[in-house]
Amino acid sequence: IEARNSDLLVSLTQDLHEADLGDIIEALSPKDRSDFIELLGDSFDYTALVELDDSLRSKIVESLPNELVAEGISELDSDDAIVILEDLEEEDQAEILAALPAIDRLQLKRSLDYPEDSAGRLMQTDFIAVAPFWTVGQTIDYLRETTDLPDDFYQIFVIDPGHRLLGTISLDTLLRSRRPTRISEIQNEERHFVMVNQDQEEVSRLFERYDLLSTAVLDEGERLVGVITIDDVVDVIHEEAAEDIKRLGGVGDEEITDTVVATVMSRMPWLIVNLATAVIASQVIAFFDGTIAQMVALAVLMPIVASMGGNAATQTMTVAVRALATQDLDKFNMLRVVSREILVSIFNGIAFAIILGIIAAVWFSNIQLGYVMGAALVVNLFFAGLSGILIPVGLQKAGVDPAIASSVFITTVTDVVGFFSFLGLAGWWFGLM
């Protein structure tokens, strides 16, 4: 297909949805991707680029001539154009902006001035606003006659001459009202809106909580400057959930399309942190090297104590991190949740102390070793439960994302407590210190 037959390509891709077109681009070899877009020329729908991973998109856009990108972008809704522009280098960004019509350029520049991940970046600056003294009929006629409207809209905004938001009207209300009705009679007072600087995570929570379809975005002067629609929010929800999963797994913002070097760089810091905690845990073992030398069975059993603690703590932490992210865990139920975790960890501690105590006693034909194993497990699972809930909560209070940092601290606690309690108890019980 890449025999530079652009007519054939155009006719083949004409009817495709942008998401499918995006998939085709992903499936192509890196070299063919920009050729593909250049061959399609005017018939390429730039919204397809919005569907791609960040790293892939910026690589493709950078390999395309800036004028071509400018032309493609000028046909997009402002929120999609921002997605394409925001990851580019300053120089390319400026060149593309310069090639755009003045009014688009100003709008996009203003949007790019808002912080990353803010409502201002997410919003679309084209929306439909009418005056409160219009009638339903006038509004419908206006919609019929104006051709340059946003592609899809779910709400009409009612504003005063100073661009301040007075209310909103959903399309079904508009359709169900008689033509002579005044807009001001059917408008909803809008209680849900966001400010341009608000974080996208807060925006998505508002949408989810109140089942919104779209919401007004206001600037500092409470003027209506844009609208955020649910399709953008669905992407945010996915992004935020993916972020939590990835942070818990210690892989930062990695995408499956990243290069080997980028992947190594993004995973390295986490492995270094893990190295540090592993060395700390090892120092606890080194402290008891005399004890181990006299009883090698301890070296065989100690990883079990640490690993059970690590797993129990991860379970508690997972629930806690998730509940903090969805704001299901707050000061009202904190006490209840913490005491539940403590009870669970005591119960699990006793249950597994019995099981593992028996295993240890039978394995090494040493009932005393069973007692020590059981006691160490009760201690470690108790600390596991406690740290599993208190560390994420504490990090959140300190303003750190619990998803990113909890597991490091927790593994350190359960390893150190696990090795210390088991080897310490054994040394004391058998008099091997």
Added chain:
Amino acid sequence: IEARNSDLLVSLTQDLHEADLGDIIEALSPKDRSDFIELLGDSFDYTALVELDDSLRSKIVESLPNELVAEGISELDSDDAIVILEDLEEEDQAEILAALPAIDRLQLKRSLDYPEDSAGRLMQTDFIAVAPFWTVGQTIDYLRETTDLPDDFYQIFVIDPGHRLLGTISLDTLLRSRRPTRISEIQNEERHFVMVNQDQEEVSRLFERYDLLSTAVLDEGERLVGVITIDDVVDVIHEEAAEDIKRLGGVGDEEITDTVVATVMSRMPWLIVNLATAVIASQVIAFFDGTIAQMVALAVLMPIVASMGGNAATQTMTVAVRALATQDLDKFNMLRVVSREILVSIFNGIAFAIILGIIAAVWFSNIQLGYVMGAALVVNLFFAGLSGILIPVGLQKAGVDPAIASSVFITTVTDVVGFFSFLGLAGWWFGLM
């Protein structure tokens, strides 16, 4: 407030959004919750219950008299009613259904017959459908005159006399068209629809991919039976993401409102599995107990090798599980991704072999120990990378959710390989076998 003053309560909660009302219920003590709803009586909005966690909701509904619930449910949209009904015991379900008007009862019964997590459960059975030969004017008049319409709607469906779906019209298209226009002229041929038995995860992917607001649900005979709207899908997306996070953390379907007993029961299986893998890893250590007895430094260092492997494998696994869930990892890019992971693991292996080799050599003033440590790390990180990508992919192929089972297998691999390579190499190198 719980002084049984229902008038005061009614006036206080009157203007609250259902999500806020749901929060109030959660904050109340378990005993007060059903009293609160009974006191509110007719003025209680049952959609607030839909906002609660599953386990909390079913507990509350079970404590309420069935007639009261039936009355409350009869005012809800069918999809919300299903959410409340589906978790109840059969007996209560039947009693509540019996108290409903016949037409509602039939609709709800049919929806409950669809499998859990299917499109049929998610859909709303009230929708607006018109005939293709109607005009825009007729449709608008119909909307104005009919009072018993669904609360919110985003699309109008066009059907033939056999209830087969011909197309859809978005509200903005309807608003922008002249009154005499025939519906058949402006309808979109609907290319996106779901079947009643489709899984909700597939439904949410369709919505996300094509930025849908609502979609038609068809039965086996291709008749239009319902509509799924984006607000339900947003909940599904959240649920699915939460499910993945929880499964990776080994906590099943646990909610923060679960009781101690329920929590212990749901975490226990995972801890037992972990116990089994920990015992397997210990057996590897036991195999080398003679080696350790002659050189205790090995017992100190061996957890570092295992832990680095575990972390590196978790990183790879996290990316793989996430990419499989979002279908970003498929047969087209499998080879590329697997070779990337192998390269990354070789690179990380060499880098950390050098760092840890130096640490080990300096710590125990034994340069030979540094060589062994480094070599073991290269081996373990290589297997970590390989298992981190191949195990999730293999599980997915075998029809098992990779999120739920990957980490068990992976920890087993990295522990066994880590201990075996380090202790085995050391035993051979120093002649301690």
